[in-house]
Amino acid sequence: RTDTVIAPSLLAADFARLDEAMAAVAGEADWLHVDVMDNHFVPNLTLGPPVVKSLKAATSLPLDCHLMIEDPDRWAVGYAELGAYNVTFHAEAAADPVAIAKDLRAAGSKAGLAIDRDTPVEEFLDILPAFDTLLIMTIKAGFGGQSFIPELLDKVRTARQSARSGHLELRIEVDGGIADDTIAAAAEAGADAFVAGTAIYGAQDPAEAIRRLRALADS
Numbered sequence: 390r391t392d393t394v395i396a397p398s399l400l401a402a403d404f405a406r407l408d409e410a411m412a413a414v415a416g417e418a419d420w421l422h423v424d425v426m427d428n429h430f431v432p433n434l435t436l437g438p439p440v441v442k443s444l445k446a447a448t449s450l451p452l453d454c455h456l457m458i459e460d461p462d463r464w465a466v467g468y469a470e471l472g473a474y475n476v477t478f479h480a481e482a483a484a485d486p487v488a489i490a491k492d493l494r495a496a497g498s499k500a501g502l503a504i505d506r507d508t509p510v511e512e513f514l515d516i517l518p519a520f521d522t523l524l525i526m527t528i529k530a531g532f533g534g535q536s537f538i539p540e541l542l543d544k545v546r547t548a549r550q551s552a553r554s555g556h557l558e559l560r561i562e563v564d565g566g567i568a569d570d571t572i573a574a575a576a577e578a579g580a581d582a583f584v585a586g587t588a589i590y591g592a593q594d595p596a597e598a599i600r601r602l603r604a605l606a607d608s
């Protein structure tokens with residue numbers, strides 16, 4: 390296992406006060422999770438390159454861009470060029486995931502592959518060496534505030550086992566319903582990066598919520 394990463398999701402913050410949302414987690418977060426939705430891949434619409442560009446200029450936190458968009462073959466590399474630390478796109482939307490990963494790495498970012506709720510992980514195990522991050526959704530992608538689906542941790546176990554036996558340095562990130570009562574199970578299954586929206590921005594004290602989540606993940 391590598392060091393635990395906690396990534397607050399701005400989706401749960403006030404979009405009129407993103408600077409305050411970043412300041413609230415600055416000392417505690419490892420990455421800042423930015424959910425890009427295009428109203429086609431998922432039935433929700435958030436933000437795109439202009440906002441990512443402004444976030445990049447406004448924070449020193451690494452940007453973890455989660456692209457819930459169609460045609461990542463065309464659009465993903467643009468986020469790497471804007472300076473995202475990690476760019477994760479959905480396997481279900483990609484025509485050539487390995488080619489996208491190569492483009493992302495060539496543009497200077499880490500490459501991430503996301504697997505939505507209804508997609509089995511098995512068919513992607515053989516392309517994991519092309520990726521730095523595997524994001525296993527623990528809900529159906531599209532909205533914050535949904536309930537964690539514990540059965541989906543089987544995919545984390547399968548991927549972690551495969552990464553171990555292949556000696557891959559792979560981050561396995563979980564996203565959806567991660568909170569005080571679910572994070573330990575996800576860590577136990579083999580996840581080492583944890584996205585949390587509601588559990589962090591819905592808390593009275595977001596920094597304290599991160600400290601608590603980290604302690605539970607490491608327990």
Ligand code: DX5
Pocket residue numbers: 398399400401422424455528529530531532533534535564565566567584585586587588
């Ligand atoms: C939903 C997004 C998540 C979302 C998680 O599709 O990918 O990052 O913000 O929200 P919570 O932590 O509230 O489940």
Ligand code: ZN
Pocket residue numbers: 398422423424455564584
């Ligand atoms: Zn996300």
